[in-house]
Amino acid sequence: MKTETPDFDFSQQLAILLKHGVTADGRRLSVTGLAVAAGLNPQTLINLLANRSTSPLLETARAVCDVYGISLDYFDLSTAEACKNYLNRHRQPQPSEALRKMIEQLDQLTSPSKEQIARVVHWISRFNDAG
Numbered sequence: 001m002k003t004e005t006p007d008f009d010f011s012q013q014l015a016i017l018l019k020h021g022v023t024a025d026g027r028r029l030s031v032t033g034l035a036v037a038a039g040l041n042p043q044t045l046i047n048l049l050a051n052r053s054t055s056p057l058l059e060t061a062r063a064v065c066d067v068y069g070i071s072l073d074y075f076d077l078s079t080a081e082a083c084k085n086y087l088n089r090h091r092q093p094q095p096s097e098a099l100r101k102m103i104e105q106l107d108q109l110t111s112p113s114k115e116q117i118a119r120v121v122h123w124i125s126r127f128n129d130a131g
Contacts, residue, residue, distance in 0.1 A: 011051050013075055014064070016083045018049075021068045022091055026100075029067070038063035 022028060023037070031049065035042035040063055047053040048060075061075055070090050077083050106114065 008078055008080070009051070009054065010056055010061075010075060011049050011054075012080065013077065013083055014045070014048055016080055017064065017068060017074070017087070020084055020087050021070075022087075023067060024069050034064065034067060037067045040064075 018029065018031065018034065027033075029037060031045050032042045034040075035045050038060075040060060044053070044056075044060060048056055058072075061072055065072055065074060068087075068090075070086070074083065074086055077086055106117070109117070
């Protein structure tokens with residue numbers, strides 16, 4: 001339970017998360033981007049950031065955590081520094097730029113083309129395992 005800084009609240013934690021948090025695919029999100037990714041109404045996050053709503057639902061906090069790949073423990077931290085340190089420790093490794101471009105191109109392929117590529121990758125991995 002938070003005891004160090006009683007004035008440090010969910011809105012400040014959420015603001016730090018928006019400023020310093022990175023999603024699993026390396027993106028920083030706006031309030032609207034976070035809302036869309038979490039399946040939330042943007043106004044919900046705006047109200048939380050502005051302290052117009054001070055008691056978020058557990059489902060809201062969990063959805064935000066899921067987007068950033070962190071646990072609910074983040075919202076139990078009691079200082080800005082602790083939040084930033086937590087985010088640095090839980091930062092996901094990022095794919096290289098070349099891999100990111102390949103993923104973008106793969107996303108544009110049809111299902112049969114993706115299946116063909118999956119077969120080739122499987123064949124290559126079997127070949128490498130045998131060697």
